[in-house]
Amino acid sequence: TLQHTHTHTHRDQTLSLSIYDIIILVVIVHAMINTCEGSVWKRKTREMEMEQHHLVSSNTTVTKNNKNKNNKSKKKMAQSRSKTKQYDLVTFQELPEYMKDNEYILNYYRSNWPLKQALISILRWHNETLNVWTHLIGFVLFLGLTIANLMPVPQVSDFINIITRSFPMSADKNVSHNSKDFFVGTTKLLDLKQTITPLEMAITSPEMAAARWPFYVFLGGSMFCLFSSSICHLFSCHSHHLNLFLLRIDYVGITVMIITSFFPPIYYIFQCDTHWQFIYLGGITVMGIFTIVTLLSPSLSTAKYRSFRAFLFMAMGLFGIIPAIHALIVNWSEPQRNATLVYESVMALSYLIGTMFYVSRIPERWKPGWFDLAGHSHQIFHVFVILGALAHYGAALVFLEYRDKVGCERSS
Secondary structure (H helix, E strand, O other), X not given: OHHHHHHHHHHHHHHHHHHHHHHHHHHHHHHHHHHHHHHHHHXXXXXXXHHHHHHHHHHHHXXXXXXXXXXXXXXXXXXXXXXXXXXXXEOOOOOOHHHOXXXXXXXOEOOOOOHHHHHHHHHOOOOOHHHHHHHHHHHHHHHHHHHHXXXXXXXXXXXXXXXXXXXXXXXXXXXXXXXXXXXXXXXXXXXXXXXXXXXXXXXXXXXXXXXXXXXXXXXXXXXXXXHHHHHXXXXXXXXXXXXXXXXXXXXXXXXXXXXXXXXXXXXXXXXXXXXXXXXXXXXXXXXXXXXXXXXXXXXXXXXXXXXXXXXXXXXXXXXXXXXXXXXXXXXXXXXXXXXXXXXXXXXXXXXXXXXXXXXXXXXXXXXXXXXXOOOOHHHHHHHHHHHHHHHHHHHHHHHHHHHHHHOOOOOO
């Protein structure tokens, strides 16, 4: 019985151990399966993440490429649009504050245009077109006068003689001879040298001829004024900075023209009184320098000080009354007095009338918008400036011719 009981107990232990081992084995197998599944899942997750990252990066690359293509296409479109863009003219209300100068001119303004478009606009119709062209034509005119005075111009009689000598002798010699006499006789009236006596020719020799530099100083000052004015009206629509700079250059040009206008009459009239030359030319030069320094201030370039600028220019012009009265007293008996008085009176009247239009803004003040393109005050002012400069040019020629003929009593 004891043996049977021991055997039964051993079997139970063996059975219990087997069940325990099976449970442990199941747990181990389950753990191994979980571990394998976890590693597989992690690997799959990692692969999915890598695929997703690759997909995102590829999408980003595609997006960047598309953006670059879009930017390039936009740039090309912008460039092509800028090439063909028509810059529209604007009204006075649409202008930036720095460009609002004349409230009576209502339309046809250029605003913030590129330099290239501003240059091309010289051929477009806007409210500055005639302002540009009036003084540009004046500049070309004075440039031509300067070149004509610098170059030796053949006499008319020489030209006719060359032509008549080149004709072959015809059968009717009398007709040919008479026609040649007619041409030569006519050119004697046109050739100024035919009327100069031997004594005058001796006086006007190169050794006795008056200096030409004051005459060319006036021509140079006039050309600088007219050209700077044209450039200012053409490019001042570009930007605020360039607008201020060009306005100052324009005012400097006006001042330079006024200063240089004094040089021919004062130099030639008072050629024999050098101390008066120094006093008058020095005085107007000092006034001009003061005016230039004053007008270079940015605040004085605004429309608010229009009348003040006109006053400075008129003060410089009125300074000429003093040497003019002095010259009349000294040269009252000279035959050229009346001619120079006429020229200089026309000059003074032209400048005065032009300045009155400039300050009063007539006629656009009476009918705002009617004279936007043509006929407004600044265009009229430009025309009178050119007329005054041409009148002064005529007076300068009279002064120069007189001094060439008479010379200076001290040197005779």
